[in-house]
Amino acid sequence: MSSPSPFIEVARLGFSYRQESQKPVLAGIDLAAGDDRYLLIAGASGSGKSTLCRTFNGLIPHFYGGRFTGRVLVGGLDTRTLSVGRLFDRVGMVSQNPEAQLFNRTVGREIAFGLESLGLARVEIRQRILEAAAAAGIEDLLERAPHQLSGGEQYLTAVAAILALRPRVLILDEPFANLAPLATARLRRVLADIDEGNRTRIVVCEHRLGLTAPDADRMIVVCDGRIVADGNPAAVLSGDVRSWALDPPLAAAASVRLGLRPAVLDVGKVPLGGDAGRRLDDLLPNPPATGGGDVLLGVDHVSAHYGRRPVLKDVSFELRRGEIVALVGANGAGKTTLVRHLNGLMRPGKGRVAVCGRDTRRASTSSLARLVALVFQNPDSQFFKLTVADEIRVAPRALGIEAEDWMALLARRLGLTGLMERAPFRLSGGEKKRVAVASALATRPEVLVLDEPTAGQDLLFRQALGDLLLDLADEGRAVLMVTHDLAFAERYAARWLVLGGGTIAADGAPEQIMADAALMQRCGLLPTDAFRLKRRLEAADHA
């Protein structure tokens, strides 16, 4: 007896976004998908994961030009012969940027849009809106405008809009890239609840394997447009996944180090007998103590309001030469508002900000650019030159401090040497981020401020960025990074500033902060895997 056909069947699939491209994005993919409860697709930036997912719901080949070879069958039907409009209630997809997917006035209307497309009656639409909102935990947001929501709430709204269609397959592209720890936990719970007694199957593309591999039943790894691994996540992560530029969950890395096969995916379950502490020592982050120089940035009793709503309340801290500091906190804690005060984009309603002794209230942002550089989360807001080389030279030229040797050094350090003549807006997300960092550093600022530098970035970028930050600190510059990625912050920043409810709730070493469970809960943070493992090792030592 033959086994039933898989819901999504991919055979010899090849795809290039340009007809003339010599290197295809997908190069001969064979895959049976859509029947696993939770399929995780992993791969480095530019490996072809998102492209593969776009072939499942017909966006490729119908929405993108390019060269398509092979075939994709959904429910036995060839996607080349079905329009996207006929596939959308079978395979629903939420892309990485929820803002671009939310185009209605209220969350309720957003969920209703797809149901209206299906031609459902009003009563049915109403019922499905309520069901989907309950499944995503956003019942209280139905009358809110989507663009006024936090990143996490926007993503949940986009998920609810697809869930309401009751698709057979729900695809999520980089769902955790921009979410704060509590929002991440909430989305994981939502996905786990979908699994309970629901026929919808989940496909997730994600770099952050620690948040996905423990929940997945199956994992495939895409590298250079090909599937290079396929199996149970514990089995796949028992191999050398770093060679595919994947960052394994700490528990998996510890398992490999301890010779456990298959790997354990929960740090709480890694067996820690014998000399485990010694063998795992170098897996645990140990950020170098930095700083101690003179004060480069002083924030003195700063308060700020949006209308009548207080956003920052009496915030004070100093940033010293050679320091790397992480600014952490939940969505809406006031991190971005605080950062906008550091280079004069916002002037404090009360208090004072001084950069290298210059009061930001008496200097324009453009004149402070030589002292403090800010790298925004979305680099697309700044690119306007035709080549990367010209883009990096913009700020030094504007300030009259161009230095070719420094440009060449920056390009080498950030791996941009081969990209200097490319158009910046045609680069991948990771490459754009590197260009943005290079153009911020081109003026040799004393203080570098980075907003979510690792969102959606792979292992190679994270390592390169981390090394660069350490070099900058060695040179005597100060770095402040705003991040939800506590694992990255823990590895490179010896000091954390925790912002909660508009005030500095804590200022200290990561371990000291994570040890305060009440503080972490109050500020919407969760301890890292490394912290949990370290605690277990300490307990095992005492025992």
Place this chain on the structure above:
Amino acid sequence: MLDPRSRLALACGAAGAVAASGTPWALIGEYLVLLILIGSWRRGRSYLRWLRLVVPMALFFGALSWWAAGALAQGGAAALKLLGLTTVFFLFFEATTPEDLGNSLVAAGLPFSAAFVFSAALQFVPVIGRKARCVIEAQRCRGIALEPAWAALRHWPAFLAPLLIQAFTLADELAEAMEARGFSRPGRTFYRDYRMQPKDWLAVAAGAGLWLAAIWWL
């Protein structure tokens, strides 16, 4: 609440009345009525923000008319007329979402794709406004002197290139997202019911009456 179509008819009638008014006193009177409506709906703050854009346009238009006609009264009337017309539609869009307007027009027979393009275009005006602010801030952070904001005109490539690229990208992403939720699928239904009630027909009649009265008396 009135149906969006009857609100549109009422707004068109009021705009027609402003357009048909010939004397400055009539225009001043109409503008005062509009201000009273704005005050009673507690929209004063957003109206003041919006006036910052409209007043320079009205002054320019008034000056141009004054120069062309050679009479100050005519220039003043032209400026007031522009202010009155735009204020009518400010009130209309404060009371009506583009989505409601588009969907109600579909109920009246307009093709859905045309109505959606209209309402989506209106909704994306504030989105592009936010993107423009982000571009200006990003360039100021790099040392390009875009202070005050009108200096963006002097450094127009640094302002316009990222804004246009993002606008095109956003349009592509939006089209993809809409298609992925069945935009072009035939047989669409609507969650909200749009039906003209007697009060809506009264509002349509009032709009027509306003326009005719202005033609007759003003």
